[in-house]
């Protein structure tokens with residue numbers, strides 16, 4: 001894998017309309033009308049039912065139905081219940097209100113019905129701008145890429161993020177940064193995505209500590225949401241690498257919380273890659289205004305008071321070997337070729353909450 005700004009690249013922009021700005025949720029019915037589908041099903045998690053009600057109340061002509069059962073990792077049994085409601089009500093579009101869980105459910109429904117989607121994201125996870133869907137059935141999470149799941153329109157209304165608790169804002173923000181970090185050393189890296197990645201990291205790195213100090217700051221929330229959009233666009237545009245593989249394995253195998261897992265692992269994986277991707281490391285460090293990428297990310301995570309160890313979020317110690325095996329099971333592009341011992345050692349450090357250790361090749 002080349003570690004310079006690639007001057008030979010493929011760049012493909014994804015088709016989606018993005019509306020950004022405070023209060024723009026009120027345009028949802030008009031956006032739905034323009035998509036030719038006013039009669040929607042709104043999906044959300046149980047905790048965000050009130051918000052779904054508020055969005056539904058904007059639809060004065062044709063009523064909106066609500067399915068408030070979205071859950072992490074898009075479990076198949078939830079999707080099949082929602083699918084039954086889609087068929088029963090004859091809705092003409094899907095609206096996801098919430099984080100990656102709600103958006104994942106709308107994607108699963110779009111995949112099976114072909115209905116257009118509008119996403120109103122309330123976290124920084126970025127799923128709304130990716131053609132990626134991860135679904136869980138019988139304890140196994142399967143991920144695939146298809147344009148069939150990409151929402152036609154995304155409405156970023158910063159006011160919907162004001163209620164995101166400070167701790168979740170921090171972990172969700174680091175989850176977003178992970179997309180941009182891996183985009184910078186992706187096998188598909190290209191100049192456009194790399195510019196978005198650097199900007200996304202810089203916006204989030206500056207905004208997240210401000211959000212922690214003042215969760216009601218509209219200005220900091222705006223910059224974080226802007227950064228999250230850029231980072232999500234990176235995830236949708238180029239292939240990810242070891243960090244996403246590790247988090248996928250840990251989340252899927254031990255049912256660990258998605259954003260926490262990303263927040264804990266990011267500095268460790270970046271330290272692991274450091275010697276193999278010096279150009280990307282310089283760009284990450286520059287965006288963080290830090291001496292180097294991994295220590296900058298480690299310091300940011302400490303400043304944001306996110307969980308420091310996999311043990312803290314419920315990973316069993318005897319799962320480390322199995323996780324290392326699973327991480328190595330399928331080949332994927334990564335700047336450094338992973339091997340069992342080094343992956344195991346990295347997971348052991350992350351499990352204990354020890355400092356990341358940069359490896360030279």
Ligand code: NAD
Nearest residue numbers: 045047072073099100101122123125127130132161163164
């Ligand atoms: P989430 O959607 O599971 O939300 C976590 C919790 O926070 C939920 O209880 C939710 O109701 C609550 N919440 C969300 N926004 C809130 C707000 N503004 N105020 C108060 N509470 C709020 O968390 P997530 O991290 O956004 O999403 C995780 C899921 O998304 C995982 O299943 C992950 O695999 C998936 N994901 C998919 C992609 C993709 O491209 N396909 C990308 C990122 C994440």
